Amino acid sequence: MEYLFVVLLAIAIPVALFIIFRPAIEDRKVRNNVKNSDVFTQHYCFVLDCDEATVIKKLSVCNIKDALKYTFDPEKLIIVFSHLNVSIEYWLYFYVVEDKTYLKVSRAKFLHDRSNIPLMINRFFIEKIGAVPVDYNYFESITSIVPGCEISFEDITKLFLSDLEGRFCIEIEFLVIGYPKYCSCWMGKMPDKNNKGKELFWYGLVPDCSEAYDYDNFKDFSTAPVFNGKSLKELWPNIRVLSIDGTEPEERLKAYI
Numbered sequence: 001m002e003y004l005f006v007v008l009l010a011i012a013i014p015v016a017l018f019i020i021f022r023p024a025i026e027d028r029k030v031r032n033n034v035k036n037s038d039v040f041t042q043h044y045c046f047v048l049d050c051d052e053a054t055v056i057k058k059l060s061v062c063n064i065k066d067a068l069k070y071t072f073d074p075e076k077l078i079i080v081f082s083h084l085n086v087s088i089e090y091w092l093y094f095y096v097v098e099d100k101t102y103l104k105v106s107r108a109k110f111l112h113d114r115s116n117i118p119l120m121i122n123r124f125f126i127e128k129i130g131a132v133p134v135d136y137n138y139f140e141s142i143t144s145i146v147p148g149c150e151i152s153f154e155d156i157t158k159l160f161l162s163d164l165e166g167r168f169c170i171e172i173e174f175l176v177i178g179y180p181k182y183c184s185c186w187m188g189k190m191p192d193k194n195n196k197g198k199e200l201f202w203y204g205l206v207p208d209c210s211e212a213y214d215y216d217n218f219k220d221f222s223t224a225p226v227f228n229g230k231s232l233k234e235l236w237p238n239i240r241v242l243s244i245d246g247t248e249p250e251e252r253l254k255a256y257i
Helices: 002-031 052-059 117-129 136-143 153-160 218-223 232-238 249-253
Strands: 034-036 042-048 070-073 078-081 088-097 100-108 170-176 185-191 199-204 212-215 239-244
Touching: 042 117, 042 136, 052 117, 088 136, 100 117, 100 136, 153 218, 153 232, 199 218, 212 218, 218 232, 232 239, 239 249
Parallel strands: none
Antiparallel strands: 034 042, 042 100, 070 078, 078 088, 088 100, 170 185, 170 239, 185 199, 199 212
């Protein structure tokens, strides 16, 4: 009888410990998909079993059973949670890698030290859209392998402010990481034929020309919210330049700056 008691006790202790610490173990697994790039910005990453359009459709319908109260702007891809006694704004970015769709959720405009918020945000996306947390280091490794090159916003500003001497044009092909819709975009600058001595700054973002815009100065051009409610300046960390005037970006850039 005493032997049986010892055996049962030996079995019961590990089981009890697992039950007690399981939430912490699961929490740690989930938190592997979270990373802070600075004190203000926090990122979460997930792999999805559906496409971008389906996720947007699901998030556009709020439900009383949702883990967190929120509002969602399907055009700007911004979700704001208001169930935490404060409003926290997050931007959504979609990536397609090897036929799989990934979601990056980036917090902006808020600073907090509540350690349970990452778990709450993760649980919301897991329950709402069936997202599966992905280790952030793995996520960065697969989404960083994209064509094109990174150019500083300071250098691209110098390029756009260079003198065209009234007869030259600048044409830049680029893509926006996290926006499959903007995988082959164009922007540039050219003399304004209708206003001698003036220049036009332009975008051609999609092949059917439905998202083509012109501006008469670089400030308006770079801050206009033409990318689903976000501007070129806001999204610049996600911009990869594919070509400048049909040639290698880094080499051609030297001719302007």
